[in-house]
Amino acid sequence: MLRHVTTYLEAIREAIREEMEADPDVFIMGEDIGAYGGAFRITEGLLAEFGPHRVIDTPISEAAIVGAAIGAAHMGLKPVCEMQFIDFIAPAFNVIVNFAAKVRYRTGAGAGLVIRGPCGAGVRAGPFHSQNVESYFANVPGLKMVAPATVRDAKGLLKAAIRDPDPVLFFEHKYLYRRLKDELPAGEEILTPLGKARTHREGADLTIVTYGAMVHTAHEAAERVAHEDGAEVEIIDLRSLQPLDAAAVLDSVRKTGRLLIVHEAPRFGGFGGELAAVACEGAFEWLDAPIRRVTARDTPVPYAAPLEDAHLPQVADIVSMAREQLNY
Template identity: 50%
Template sequence: MYFDRSNLTDAQLLQFYKALLYPRLVEEKMLLLLRQGRISKWFSGIGQEAIATGATLAMEAEEWILPLHRNLGVFTTRNMPLHKLFQQWQGHPEGYSRGRERSFHFGSNAHHIWGMISHLGPQLSIADGIGLAHRLQNEQKAVLAFTGEGGTSEGEFHEALNLAAVWDLPVIFLIENNGYALSTPVEEQYRCSQLADKAWGYGMEGMRINGNNLLEVYQTIQKAREYAIREQKPVLIEAMTFRMRGHEEASGTKYVPAARLEEWALLDPIHQYEAFLADHKLLGDDRKTAIYQELHDLIEAELALTATAPPAHSSIEHELRDVYAPLPATATTLPAAETALAAMPAPREKRFIDAITEGLQQAMNKHPQLVLMGQDIGAYGGAFKITDGFTEQFGKARVRNTPLCESAVLGAAAGLGVRGFKSMVEMQFADFVTCGFNQIVNNLAKLHYRWGQAADVVVRLPTGAGVGAGPFHSQSNEAWFTHTPGLKVVYPSNPADAKGLLLAAFEDPNPVLYFEHKALYRSINGPVPEPYYVTPIGKAHLVMEGTGASIITYGSGVHWAVEYATQHPEASLDILDLRTLLPLDYDAIRDTVQRTGRVLVLHEDTLTGGLGGEIAAWIAEHCFSALDAPVMRCASLDTPVPFAGPLEQQFLAKSRLEATLGKLLAY
């Protein structure tokens, strides 16, 4: 194997040797601990250490790297304390994820390493967001994101590379092609002759290199980094290598032909580099033995520091508290919606849609690090014209049209967050969020709980039926997300809360899903204070007080309930607008139950699996003694949303509200 040592001193070559050998020796210790039962799982990178090590050496210390589960060399080369890594792998509370994650499913802001999730593709999109932050701040930095050859088959690979190319982002996409995705060989994964060729389809540079050659990896990444920064363009690199052990230790390697293992054993990156150093008279037996002993002693000393660490333990209160990042102190001092409404000197009414627009404008003015992203939100102004004129007011850099790639844009939003940016991602219709589901429920929602990283992202979702848009533009899908810890879900019913909840979402460092009902956009008017104010997330609003029965609802359901109450004043209805669906305001729910003893949960979502079932169950469990009748639900039919007007009206819960309330009141 030929090693090009151009511009590298003898001291650097030996430093590189230690950096390459260190993760191998750590791994060998980990495999021993695995056999001893002191760790539960391990994903080996033996045989491919040169990629992680060489690439990390080529990046600046403050440039972000997004590694995967076989990239120990990234962590060791970034000089992360080994004893803390041992604690991470053993599930100790002193580990980086405090016992909440395994192996390399964690990140560290201090070391500029992003924490992977088991779904491998999302890493690439997050790198786009970090790269975008570098562009917006005019920083001379690049980002490095790892994937495997198996990961190139995922849709996220296409989305992330396309977005990086379209937005001219300084991102290096590094494919570790080790021959197998678990046990599936490459000939069953793709038909192109080499994965590097895929770069041309995205209009970016691509190349294939020998991933077992430490210096070739180092110099290629170094040049790619310089190019990405100078040209502000992404690069795709395919590094050929082989993993000498199973996907994880329990998998074994029986599916690999013995001859292939023997072939790649001869190409071991450490042995090849040692031979190179020996040929240059830099590594004799004595020096080699001394380096091995130095690293062995370091590993043993670091491991000894973990001997007294207690097993993972935490109180229930502590675990629940860490699901969300705490609100900044400034967010708690802003005026609330009710206070702002009471202080209005004169009536000032706005349509629901205009309140959203005003909220976005005020948020953009207050937060210069806020970036808006979505399909057609630029010059066109969005599908519903909510951002009309924003490009002229705030510029294309902050109001960004996106390709049709919901998942990549949501990942980019997460990447922006780690660099101190806020972001808003608009789903053109709430239905389209299915294409970004993974990023929301597995990445954004879990970031703070896993490794303390806030996800300062607001996702706007135009939702709901009643406008004749059919089954793919009319769904009420809020319940898909209220089951996911770490998310906040809000759903305003009136213009004042439409603005206030949106501004509260931008003040919150957690991922907030903001559902806005399309049928309310231009049909509902109401008073909206002009100043910057918030509707506190997690606080319901009592719309109407009564004693006959309670209607617990949100969104369009509030208007259905008020309409019924106006037509039937004898019913004396207590109407509670939840406003926030996650977390729920259980105190307000309890209060309304105790006032009336009869409860109807009303929502536009379909019946089965809707939020009404959760609320009804909570009331039955916690407020049973206050009930005078069974808790009832009124929801839309368990069918897709039909297109034809009469069918759609029959589908909606409103068509059954009077009958259901009559049954409840007569009980």
């Protein structure tokens, strides 16, 4: 089978293009996504291919973008909204959590839309363009959230999100856009179901649960632990945060007896707290060491490179905590 080398960014563009080709009800909207091709050039070329009625440049108002998308979804269309940076989802918070997330419960008709945008730090973009916002929305029933860590999942999860009948928040890590590459089969549809985690690395001594760009940081740490300590670390890539594949987490913890949670967002109130609760409720008697977390610091993301590096979880941080658990 023919294969083509694809970046994480290109996989997202491919998913959008394929869904627009397959379904005339799919359209995209956002700031500068048309002639300019998007802040990161993800939508480059789509205006020429599909025209201004399906590639819609909007005013600089995230609340208006999402509000219009909800209305379009109720008319049977399938909007995909771009936030130039996921940080800017904040102005749309009210309409997302108080309408989009609750409309199926209130009316029986869901709002099938996708809100996607670049999240995460590591690119020296400072406190207003580097956030991870998953914990803001994790407590809101009715929303689905995905955070792909691989090229294949960037494509497959976005296609699944576009087809989903309810609102999906799609967190794509900007650090991975052009750094991550993979060979994808040409002509084969890639569709990754929401709510299913993936075993990124097999192991029997310790479980690391993570998602997004931290999967790769954790992988590097696991390889170092294997080489220097002779211990095999299993890495569970959640892929979907809501719905959460709790069974995959619990199965791995029951196998290894140890759990280390890694995420890039700040520690306090972060998604890792929920993962720890899931493990305690479902696999406490299998634990041979306390659950630990490696996260970002509880500060805004610094701009200066040394400060940003100190703020973010690093390979050495994960290795140190993994050794503490393995030697407990």
